[in-house]
Amino acid sequence: MFSVWPSVLARCEPVDDAYDPSVTGRSIVALPQPVIDALCCPLCQQALDAEGGSLRCAARHAFDVARQGYVNLLTGNAAPDNSDTPEMLRAREAFLEAGHYAPLAELLTSPVPSEVGGLVLDAGAGTGYYLRAALDRLPGAVGVAVDVSKHAVRHAVRANRRAGGVVCDLWRRLPVRAGKVSVLLNVFAPRNGAEFRRVLRPDGVLLVLTPTAGHLAEIVRPLELLSVHEHKLARMDAELDPHFERQERFERSFPLELTRDEVHALVGMGPASRHVDAITLRQRIEHLDEPAQATASVTLSVYHPR
Numbered sequence: 296m297f298s299v300w301p302s303v304l305a306r307c308e309p310v311d312d313a314y315d316p317s318v319t320g321r322s323i324v325a326l327p328q329p330v331i332d333a334l335c336c337p338l339c340q341q342a343l344d345a346e347g348g349s350l351r352c353a354a355r356h357a358f359d360v361a362r363q364g365y366v367n368l369l370t371g372n373a374a375p376d377n378s379d380t381p382e383m384l385r386a387r388e389a390f391l392e393a394g395h396y397a398p399l400a401e402l403l404t405s406p407v408p409s410e411v412g413g414l415v416l417d418a419g420a421g422t423g424y425y426l427r428a429a430l431d432r433l434p435g436a437v438g439v440a441v442d443v444s445k446h447a448v449r450h451a452v453r454a455n456r457r458a459g460g461v462v463c464d465l466w467r468r469l470p471v472r473a474g475k476v477s478v479l480l481n482v483f484a485p486r487n488g489a490e491f492r493r494v495l496r497p498d499g500v501l502l503v504l505t506p507t508a509g510h511l512a513e514i515v516r517p518l519e520l521l522s523v524h525e526h527k528l529a530r531m532d533a534e535l536d537p538h539f540e541r542q543e544r545f546e547r548s549f550p551l552e553l554t555r556d557e558v559h560a561l562v563g564m565g566p567a568s569r570h571v572d573a574i575t576l577r578q579r580i581e582h583l584d585e586p587a588q589a590t591a592s593v594t595l596s597v598y599h600p601r
């Protein structure tokens with residue numbers, strides 16, 4: 296799709312441990328072995344090994360692996376306030392599975408050559424929709440869905456046969472060993488430049504999808520939702536600059552036609568839903584035309600590690 300593909304990624308050759316569960320099966324715990332190999336103990340940073348349904352480090356710190364295929368490596372405090380609730384996940388799943396954001400998945404993944412292998416980490420994976428799109432495109436890759444919400448991680452691994460999930464906080468040190476990730480996806484989710492850089496291979500790539508200031512303006516204005524700050528991209532570049540060099544930036548806008556229920560789902564997907572109470576929101580949505588017309592407008596930024 297893009298004529299200019301960063302030469303760096305072309306060097307992200309498939310790794311030897313490319314994982315095909317139909318051939319190798321899952322490891323004795325319900326996580327793909329390449330995911331276990333990439334993880335480290337959140338308490339002492341040592342490697343983790345599978346042992347009797349748990350992951351353990353040499354210091355005997357142990358973490359249960361849920362049979363659904365994820366491990367909770369969140370230590371200390373409870374999840375931050377902005378983790379996804381089951382209601383938000385249901386709303387997002389309904390909206391995404393209806394295909395409204397398929398052009399976003401295509402935009403995100405189409406620059407990645409299909410021979411790229413290794414680990415694809417989706418930071419703030421939500422339902423795992425974009426990770427699935429990436430893994431569909433990269434048959435030699437294995438996925439890891441990272442989210443602070445265990446409900447999200449559970450959804451994400453259910454949606455992805457070739458992926459494991461990790462519950463952890465993107466604002467803290469990631470329980471991932473240095474240089475293990477080939478492709479790091481970040482879609483409408485928090486970014487931690489220093490940690491993203493540490494876990495990426497030197498020839499890896501960071502793909503960030505962000506809304507533009509005009510994203511869904513036709514809905515945001517009448518519903519009085521939070522809008523995107525117009526300097527968001529400049530701020531993001533500045534935050535990432537010590538760790539990454541920006542290679543490319545692509546903008547994409549496309550029309551959406553939505554029923555009121557779909558508008559409701561769309562609003563329920565994001566943080567905007569936390570700022571307006573449910574009854575007020577319903578009333579405002581009732582005043583929209585049906586179908587409502589809106590424009591999705593996003594930016595894909597491609598960064599290479601410094």
Ligand SMILES: C[S@@+](CC[C@H](N)C(=O)[O-])C[C@H]1O[C@@H](n2cnc3c(N)ncnc32)[C@H](O)[C@@H]1O
Pocket residue numbers: 375377378379387418419420421422423424425441442443444447463464465466481482483484485564565566
């Ligand atoms: C707006 S959603 C986007 C989800 C998904 N990428 C998508 O676009 O469908 C943001 C996601 O980031 C997660 N999240 C928020 N704060 C986080 C944190 N500190 N650490 C890890 N995940 C976080 C939320 O739980 C949620 O799943």
Ligand SMILES: [Zn+2]
Pocket residue numbers: 336337338339340341352353354355356
């Ligand atoms: Zn440990």
